[in-house]
Structure formats: structure tokens, C-alpha cells
Amino acid sequence: MLHVEKLCFNYKKMAIIKDIDIDLHQGQMLSVVGPNGTGKTTLLKCIAGIFTPGKGKIFIDGTDISCMSRMAHARRVGYVPQNLPGKFPITVFDVVLMGRRPHMTWKPSENDLKKVAGVIGALDLEEISMRDFDQLSGGQKQKVLLARAVAQETDYLLLDEPTSNLDLRHQLEVLELIFGMVKERGVAAMLAMHDLNLASRFSDTIVMMHNGRIVCSGNPHQVLTVENIRSVYGVEAVVQQADGHPHILPTRPVYAVG
Numbered sequence: 187m188l189h190v191e192k193l194c195f196n197y198k199k200m201a202i203i204k205d206i207d208i209d210l211h212q213g214q215m216l217s218v219v220g221p222n223g224t225g226k227t228t229l230l231k232c233i234a235g236i237f238t239p240g241k242g243k244i245f246i247d248g249t250d251i252s253c254m255s256r257m258a259h260a261r262r263v264g265y266v267p268q269n270l271p272g273k274f275p276i277t278v279f280d281v282v283l284m285g286r287r288p289h290m291t292w293k294p295s296e297n298d299l300k301k302v303a304g305v306i307g308a309l310d311l312e313e314i315s316m317r318d319f320d321q322l323s324g325g326q327k328q329k330v331l332l333a334r335a336v337a338q339e340t341d342y343l344l345l346d347e348p349t350s351n352l353d354l355r356h357q358l359e360v361l362e363l364i365f366g367m368v369k370e371r372g373v374a375a376m377l378a379m380h381d382l383n384l385a386s387r388f389s390d391t392i393v394m395m396h397n398g399r400i401v402c403s404g405n406p407h408q409v410l411t412v413e414n415i416r417s418v419y420g421v422e423a424v425v426q427q428a429d430g431h432p433h434i435l436p437t438r439p440v441y442a443v444g
């Protein structure tokens with residue numbers, strides 16, 4: 187289980203996330219939603235070990251991540267950023283192979299190469315596998331970064347807006363792939379999501395954040411309510427049911443009177 191306890195993170199003196207408590211179990215898909223700048227990426231980066239929280243603790247199966255080596259952490263937790271900062275003049279194959287790094291000694295084994303080829307095939311990336319990562323479209327890069335995390339074979343997967351650059355078909359394919367890993371292999375996935383309807387359809391649990399705090403968490407029916415969407419997003423919406431999941435139709439922004 188991933189257990190986040192009273193987590194706080196500041197940039198300089200500015201409090202960004204405040205008193206975050208989250209439990210994520212194996213076989214569970216959890217989406218973190220909330221307006222721009224509310225702290226979703228910061229939360230994922232703390233759990234991914236990229237940022238060190240100011241206060242609070244993060245436990246993976248009972249072990250405090252601040253006591254884990256970088257490699258030990260990478261064998262347990264995979265992180266899919268929205269993009270990679272800076273230039274990456276290496277092939278798609280090599281980016282995916284980077285996912286095997288926590289399992290390798292000094293060079294990739296036959297097994298590592300086989301796994302990378304398998305993931306590239308499963309994500310339909312064969313045609314671009316020898317192209318430079320830098321030259322890909324935003325959506326192609328997003329799929330390659332997902333492939334890198336799949337090749338990492340971790341029990342926990344953190345994904346920062348994994349569908350933000352993808353077309354309709356690829357959004358569904360990627361979320362179905364993650365959902366399959368969660369339900370068939372018992373992976374636990376935490377996703378930062380903007381699309382409330384995709385979050386509704388694929389999540390067991392939704393955590394709604396506002397101004398760095400959790401305002402509500404529970405199943406999609408408990409969280410995706412007209413009242414929560416109005417108070418957190420400042421938007422009037424109609425909530426319908428589609429295939430047993432809440433479906434949000436935003437109607438208009440709410441403007442303060444006076």
C-alpha cells in the first residue's frame with residue numbers, strides 16, 4: 187500500500203501542498219483532479235522522490251521512502267511525467283530501455299531487451315522505435331514515456347496527465363492499458379487528470395484538490411457532484427449517468443455577484 191501522511195511542500199516560503207493524506211492499494215486506480223496550479227504535479231513529484239516534502243511522510247508497503255535508495259525506490263515506483271525537460275537526442279528504444287535501469291547491472295540482459303521489445307510492441311511503437319525521441323509529436327512522446335514506465339515493471343505507477351496530448355482513440359487505449367495493468371497485474375496507479383469524464387470512467391477513487399488541499403475524496407459518485415464542481419472549479423455543470431459513471435456537462439462559469 188502507498189500511504190501518504192500529512193504531506194506538505196513549499197516552494198521557497200510559498201505553501202504549495204498542505205496536509206495531504208492519501209491511501210492507495212494494489213489493484214486500485216486513483217485520479218487526482220483539481221484546477222490548474224492546485225498542486226497535482228507537485229504531489230506526484232513528492233511521491234516519485236523528485237521533490238523532498240517539507241513535512242509529512244510517504245510509505246510504500248510500510249517503508250518510509252526517505253529511507254530508500256534511489257534505485258530501490260525506482261524498482262517500486264514508476265513516474266510518467268508530462269514531458270522530459272531539455273533535449274533527449276536518443277532513440278525511442280533507448281528511452282524505453284531506461285525503464286529497465288533499476289533492474290540492470292552494468293549492461294542490459296537478453297531479458298531486458300526482450301521486455302523492451304515486448305512493451306514497444308504492446309504500445310504499437312515499433313514504427314517509431316529507431317527515431318529520435320526529440321523529433322516526436324507530443325502524443326508520441328507521451329506514449330513513449332508511458333512505455334518506459336511499463337518496462338520498469340513497478341508495483342506503483344504515477345502518471346501526470348497521461349492523456350493530455352492524445353487524440354480520442356489514444357486516450358482510451360492508454361487508459362485501458364493502465365486499467366489492465368491495475369486490474370490484471372495488481373499495479374496501483376495514481377493519475378493527475380484534467381478530464382473529469384475519463385477520471386470518472388476509469389477511477390476507483392477520485393481525490394479532488396483545491397489550493398493545495400484535498401477538499402473531497404471517494405468514489406466518482408461521491409466526488410463528482412454539482413456542488414463540488416461549482417465550488418472547486420467555479421463552473422455550473424449538469425451531472426448525468428453514463429454506463430454507471432457520473433458524466434459531467436459543464437454549462438457556464440460561475441461569476442461572483444457584486
Ligand SMILES: Nc1ncnc2c1ncn2[C@@H]1O[C@H](COP(=O)(O)OP(=O)(O)OP(=O)(O)O)[C@@H](O)[C@H]1O
Nearest residue numbers: 197198202220221222223224225226227228229378
Ligand atoms: N519551480 C517552481 N517555483 C515556484 N513555484 C512553482 C514551481 N513549480 C510550480 N510552482 C507553483 O506550484 C503550484 C502548483 O503547481 P503544480 O504544477 O503542482 O499544479 P498542477 O495542479 O499540477 O497544475 P496544472 O493542472 O496546471 O498542471 C502553482 O501555483 C505553481 O505556480
